Amino acid sequence: MAAENFDTPLWRSTLRPETxxxxxxxPKRESKTLxxxxxxxDKHAPFLVDTLWERNVEVKMRDGCKIYVDIFRPRDAAAGxxxxxxxxxxxxxxxxxxxxxxxxDLIPGRVGVPQHRLSGFEKFEAPDPAEWTAKGYAxxxxxxxxxxxxxxxxxxxxxxxEYIASLQWCNGNVGLxxxxxxxxxxxxxxxxxxxxxxxxxxxxxxxxxxxxILCRGGIPQTAFWNFLSGLLRxxxxxxxxxxTLKKYPLMNKYWESxxxxxxxxxxxxxxxASYSTFLHTFGSFRGFQEISxxxxxxxxxxxxxWHDLYQESTNNELNKFFDFYxxxxxxxxxxxxxxxxxxxxxxxxxxxxxxxxxxxIPSTVAGTLYLQAxxxxxxxxxxxxxxxxxxxxxxxxQADDDSEELYFTYTxxxxxxxxxxxxxxxxxxxxxxxxxxxxxxxxxxxLSGNILRNINIPAVNRKSCNMPEPVDLINPLVxxxxxxxxxxxxxxxxxxxxxxxxxxxxxxxxxPLRPGEVIKLDIGLWQxxxxxxPGEKLVLxxxxxxxxxxxxxxxxGAMPGFNKGKHSLHVGGSFQSRLVIPxxxxx
Numbered sequence: 001m002a003a004e005n006f007d008t009p010l011w012r013s014t015l016r017p018e019t020x021x022x023x024x025x026x027p028k029r030e031s032k033t034l035x036x037x038x039x040x041x042d043k044h045a046p047f048l049v050d051t052l053w054e055r056n057v058e059v060k061m062r063d064g065c066k067i068y069v070d071i072f073r074p075r076d077a078a079a080g081x082x083x084x085x086x087x088x089x090x091x092x093x094x095x096x097x098x099x100x101x102x103x104x105d106l107i108p109g110r111v112g113v114p115q116h117r118l119s120g121f122e123k124f125e126a127p128d129p130a131e132w133t134a135k136g137y138a139x140x141x142x143x144x145x146x147x148x149x150x151x152x153x154x155x156x157x158x159x160x161x162e163y164i165a166s167l168q169w170c171n172g173n174v175g176l177x178x179x180x181x182x183x184x185x186x187x188x189x190x191x192x193x194x195x196x197x198x199x200x201x202x203x204x205x206x207x208x209x210x211x212x213i214l215c216r217g218g219i220p221q222t223a224f225w226n227f228l229s230g231l232l233r234x235x236x237x238x239x240x241x242x243x244t245l246k247k248y249p250l251m252n253k254y255w256e257s258x259x260x261x262x263x264x265x266x267x268x269x270x271x272x273a274s275y276s277t278f279l280h281t282f283g284s285f286r287g288f289q290e291i292s293x294x295x296x297x298x299x300x301x302x303x304x305x306w307h308d309l310y311q312e313s314t315n316n317e318l319n320k321f322f323d324f325y326x327x328x329x330x331x332x333x334x335x336x337x338x339x340x341x342x343x344x345x346x347x348x349x350x351x352x353x354x355x356x357x358x359x360x361i362p363s364t365v366a367g368t369l370y371l372q373a374x375x376x377x378x379x380x381x382x383x384x385x386x387x388x389x390x391x392x393x394x395x396x397x398q399a400d401d402d403s404e405e406l407y408f409t410y411t412x413x414x415x416x417x418x419x420x421x422x423x424x425x426x427x428x429x430x431x432x433x434x435x436x437x438x439x440x441x442x443x444x445x446x447l448s449g450n451i452l453r454n455i456n457i458p459a460v461n462r463k464s465c466n467m468p469e470p471v472d473l474i475n476p477l478v479x480x481x482x483x484x485x486x487x488x489x490x491x492x493x494x495x496x497x498x499x500x501x502x503x504x505x506x507x508x509x510x511x512p513l514r515p516g517e518v519i520k521l522d523i524g525l526w527q528x529x530x531x532x533x534p535g536e537k538l539v540l541x542x543x544x545x546x547x548x549x550x551x552x553x554x555x556x557g558a559m560p561g562f563n564k565g566k567h568s569l570h571v572g573g574s575f576q577s578r579l580v581i582p583x584x585x586x587x
């Protein structure tokens with residue numbers, strides 16, 4: 001079945017702000033000064049310098065649409081002296097004051113970010129104006145025309161950048177910053193090449209709505225997006241990407257327009273990535289790789305994205321980057337290592353800021369481990385063919401205790417860093433259907449074979465935020481290991497997007513299978529960095545359901561399942577099922 005030619009989005013309703021937040025503003029322009037020391041409440045961080053807050057500044061887009069932005073800038077700065085940082089997303093103009101919302105409160109212990117760390121005027125996942133006006137910057141928080149991905153958002157971002165750069169107080173230099181949606185938007189906006197955009201800081205962001213978020217491996221996984229869509233508020237409708245996926249499940253012009261073209265980004269980029277997000281890991285690494293110039297830096301941290309975003313060390317380093325490119329400061333930023341990677345040890349503190357010249361790390365070698373009938377992994381294939389199986393359609397909760405999962409174990413004899421994207425090449429059959437969804441995951445086990453979990457929030461921050469112990473088994477707080485998945489009917493490779501380390505698939509057409517037919521599946525697992533000491537074990541899991549933890553407690557059991565009956569995994573003989581892992585031996 002070929003893809004349909006579709007390029008018109010579907011729409012769905014958005015929460016009307018009047019029903020959820022009586023403080024949502026009408027677009028009345030006004031200015032006020034927030035003096036140094038001023039706090040929203042005694043539980044919030046104070047503004048550090050006198051700050052001019054310009055509310056509801058009108059910005060006209062190229063098609064005549066008007067949007068409104070809030071601007072926070074140092075009150076006493078000279079005209080033409082202040083660079084601007086824009087935080088673009090549909091999340092309102094602040095976390096809790098002007099119609100925004102703050103999902104940090106949905107996570108026990110606020111992912112280790114205490115309320116007193118932030119002013120309440122920060123847009124969710126964006127720099128806090130109370131902190132950044134003291135660093136000599138204007139923070140610009142737009143309220144876009146609705147909820148879009150792709151060209152509309154990109155062009156509106158372009159027009160807003162050029163308008164802000166023209167204002168009397170601005171020095172003409174504009175940067176973009178922020179995490180998640182704010183990172184996604186940066187890929188698209190920067191690709192339009194606004195003349196006054198001087199640098200970007202995507203602090204983790206997916207780059208392909210279809211392949212990274214909604215339909216990874218060709219498998220619709222929409223529970224989180226349905227949850228998020230129900231939280232978004234505004235007076236306009238939102239783009240109904242879940243409804244569009246149901247109606248148009250195959251790759252087409254619409255979905256291609258939702259993939260950012262990172263190769264068109266010409267400004268310097270400070271890219272942040274982590275392994276724990278189930279949305280942004282691949283896009284962050286792809287963005288760094290596909291930006292074609294050399295003025296780019298990648299930092300891979302060992303925690304959770306929101307936690308890292310508001311650390312003082314993160315903001316101090318981001319400040320140095322922005323000072324270099326938006327203020328012309330001679331601060332030595334250009335000497336920063338191009339790639340810094342964290343390696344997770346699970347049962348010990350992570351190894352952070354390991355410096356490398358590029359990503360993928362040039363010294364990486366591919367190690368091949370073959371699946372064995374005794375549930376081990378070995379460097380040589382088994383001599384005789386065998387078949388293992390699991391039931392694919394059991395209920396699952398994404399709480400790390402689901403049934404019907406195959407395990408294969410390898411024990412390291414010497415120190416090894418597993419860094420990058422692995423791929424599982426599996427020979428499989430489905431007995432009862434003409435299609436099947438296969439999920440794989442890599443875990444780490446200790447010397448005794450106990451499978452480990454990595455807690456994303458450092459102990460000192462858990463304690464300071466009164467996070468319940470043991471921490472809740474949700475994805476923002478606990479990382480299990482890298483995952484991959486593939487719907488078998490999409491097993492054909494997309495040769496243009498595939499590489500030595502990553503098998504991307506053709507989602508524009510389906511190739512059904514016959515019940516009982518053994519087929520080859522080449523499944524990529526997202527980027528990770530795990531350190532193994534001698535005697536520690538790598539565990540490969542294969543199943544018919546998603547094995548990441550649910551993002552929030554309410555999403556446990558919300559992921560739909562599409563499989564039917566028994567799946568068979570073949571090893572040995574002509575079916576050399578194997579795992580290829582990127583390794584830095586004796587690290």
